[in-house]
Structure formats: structure tokens, C-alpha cells
Amino acid sequence: MVLRVTAVRKSFGSREVLRGVSFEARAGQLVGIVGENGAGKTTLLRILSGDLRPDDGRVDLLGTRGYCPQHPVLDEELTMRQHLRLFQVAYRLPGPGRALRLIEGLSAAGYLDTPVKFLSGGTLQKLNLVLALMHDPDVVLLDEPYQGFDWETYLRFWDLAQELRGRGRTVIIISHLAHDAARLDVLHQLHDGVLGPSPTADTA
């Protein structure tokens, strides 16, 4: 098991958002987590990424992780290429090759030298996604990764997800839409602070 989440609890003040979330994911699995607005999906993903500590419970994760947050954390003044360089150093990668191939695959190479403040929402999201994938992590945590993508890019995203899966990566995708169920191996629904099978999932 690459990822094991056991009885994770998290409250904000008196609001109990996660009330004992448990699930497991294997290498080469595409796992979806859906739930209504405010259900706690982002909170759960932040805990999996190590960005937020749970009040109780544990997360066991083998290998490296890549996190694509819902709201990109980028420097407005820097270009795409400068961001890739910063993350290349942070991840200790020998070169930008994989990042540039990902950018190319998402049809964003034309914006490499554009400062982030001038990028469209969809292009910004492409950069956000590439920063999570460029070190080819074992576990990929994606918070609504295709928001703002046009249809072509949305399809390319799913090709990319399948490619990661084929190479044994574990991909956790948060969405508030259940219509991607058929593309996933497992679909969980976060409801009332716990995970259950989604009523629309038939692929588990």
C-alpha cells in the first residue's frame, strides 16, 4: 500500500470537518474524492500533502509526493520558466526536461516567458499542475486540477493521468463533479466528515 489514511480527524473551532476519514490507495491507482462544497475535500488533501496537521489519526505515505493546490501559490512577477527553474532547484532535478515536456504536452509552451500576472486562469492552472508533476512523484495529490481547462486540455489531462497510472504512480484527484467516475479506479464520497462509496461509482 502506497498511501494509508487512518481515522483522520480535523476541526476548525467547533466545526468538525473530518470525523474519522480512512482509506488506502495502491501503486497505479486513480482515486477520486468527491463531495459537496465545504465537505472538507481540500482540508483532507492539505493533510495528505503535509501542509496541515490532523487533530487525530495518521497518514502513512511511501515515496515522494506532488501537490497541486486548489489555489496556486506563485509569484506574480516571475515567468513560467522562472517558476520551473525555482522548483527544479527545490526538487534537486538535474534539468528542466520533464517540466518542459509537460508544458509542451499541455500546449502552454508559448507562455514560458510570460509573467504569471499576465496568464489566463487556465494557463495558470497548467503551470500549477506541472509544478506538482515535474519531479515525477510516487503519489500525486490534485485538488480540482482541471478547473479552467478547455475541453482539449481536459482530455489531455486525463491522458496524462492514465500515463501516470500506467507507470505505477498513485493519483488522488479531488473534484466536486462525479461525472469522471468511469475514468477512475475508485471513487469515494466525502459526506458528513467521513468517506463512503459514491452512489455513482461503478468502477471500484
Ligand SMILES: Nc1ncnc2c1ncn2[C@@H]1O[C@H](COP(=O)(O)OP(=O)(O)OP(=O)(O)O)[C@@H](O)[C@H]1O
Ligand atoms: N483554515 C481554515 N479555518 C477555518 N475554517 C476552515 C479552514 N479551512 C477550511 N475551513 C472550513 O472547513 C470546511 C471544509 O472546507 P474545504 O475547503 O476543505 O471544503 P471543500 O470540500 O474543499 O469545498 P469546495 O468544494 O467548496 O472547495 C468549510 O466549512 C470551510 O469553511
